[in-house]
Amino acid sequence: MNSRLVYGTIVFALVCGIGPVSAQVGQSPTPSAAQIHLDGAQKAAIVTAVRDIKNPPPGHSFNISVGAQVPPSIELYYLPVAALSQAPEARALKYTMVQSQVVLVDPTNMRIVDVIRPGQ
Numbered sequence: 373m374n375s376r377l378v379y380g381t382i383v384f385a386l387v388c389g390i391g392p393v394s395a396q397v398g399q400s401p402t403p404s405a406a407q408i409h410l411d412g413a414q415k416a417a418i419v420t421a422v423r424d425i426k427n428p429p430p431g432h433s434f435n436i437s438v439g440a441q442v443p444p445s446i447e448l449y450y451l452p453v454a455a456l457s458q459a460p461e462a463r464a465l466k467y468t469m470v471q472s473q474v475v476l477v478d479p480t481n482m483r484i485v486d487v488i489r490p491g492q
Contacts, residue, residue, distance in 0.1 A: 408461050408485060415488045417458030418451065419474055422467060423490075425452065429469060436470055442482045 410418070430446045442448070448466035456463050465476045465485060474488040 408465070410459055410462065410486060410488075414459035414462075415486075418455040418462065418467075418476075419488055419490055421452040421455035421458075422449075422469065422474055425449075427469060436473065436475055436484065436487055438484050438486060440484045442468075442475075442477050442484060444482065448477055448479060 427447075427449055432443075432445070434440070434443050434446065446468055448468055451459075451462055451465060451467055462476065464478070464480075466479045467477065468475050472490055475484055476486040476488065477483065478485050
């Protein structure tokens with residue numbers, strides 16, 4: 373196998389936070405996405421990173437408040453690398469855009485963990 377391909381795959385896996393299970397043994401657990409608290413600069417970085425991405429808006433409305441359940445029919449997207457570089461604790465989250473608001477969702481339980489409004 374091409375050594376560049378192997379090296380690139382390893383680098384990609386490390387950047388994405390994917391690693392062997394044995395490397396994760398003994399580490400303290402990652403906080404639940406529901407416990408994430410982002411500061412103003414992190415929220416601004418997330419808004420900036422996702423505002424130019426042209427994902428289609430959800431097809432129907434739903435309750436947009438922290439703790440609310442997101443319907444399974446709503447498509448969620450991974451946060452861009454530019455957002456995660458400023459808010460790495462949000463790597464387990466996905467998002468959707470609703471009326472210029474970034475809705476951060478814990479994909480494991482489909483609950484909203486934060487709603488970021490522009491200029492917040």
